[in-house]
Amino acid sequence: MLKVKEFREERSILASQVVEVVREQYPGYDKYLNSKVENPEKYGVRLVNDAEQMLEQAFLKVTPAPRKPDKRRLPQRIQCRLSKTNYERLQQAFRVAGFDTVQAGMQHLIIKYLEGSGYDV
Structure with a gap:
């Protein structure tokens, strides 16, 4: 089970970007529903596996390049x-x-x- 809020915060993704990706397959998905998905313990709503996979593929975790050493x-x-x-x-x-x-x-x-x-x- 993908925790959408943690997923979004780890990758510095806006909620509107999540909505855009999920809306491609599920046109009824909106920011209000996204808010409920981000708080499953409160609303009992979560994404179907297909939508979770879409998000993971759309926002692959990229590790930042290590900082170059200071050569001053x-x-x-x-x-x-x-x-x-x-x-x-x-x-x-x-x-x-x-x-x-x-x-x-x-x-x-x-x-x-x-x-x-x-x-x-």
């Missing part, structure tokens, strides 16, 4: 939030100091901080 030269990221005003001031200060990017400026500041803090490990 500097893989670790540090992030913070600034007000727009302070961000613009920081960008301008980095440009004046000769840094091409905010990342280059931040990297310089972090390294200087670590060298001067005595926390070198």
Whole structure:
């Protein structure tokens, strides 16, 4: 027995997509009936085996491709939030100091901080 609601949620399928597929073979199937099929313990309604097979064939489970490993030269990221005003001031200060990017400026500041803090490990 196919649990339609779980099936739909696992595959990120909309209820309207389920209705479309089942309606091809069973024209009287609508969103109200689908709601009842998704709650069989409440309404005692479920799909016939043929309709379940149609759904399984129409929405085959596809496993997503694994994420590619991060191949960055500097893989670790540090992030913070600034007000727009302070961000613009920081960008301008980095440009004046000769840094091409905010990342280059931040990297310089972090390294200087670590060298001067005595926390070198």
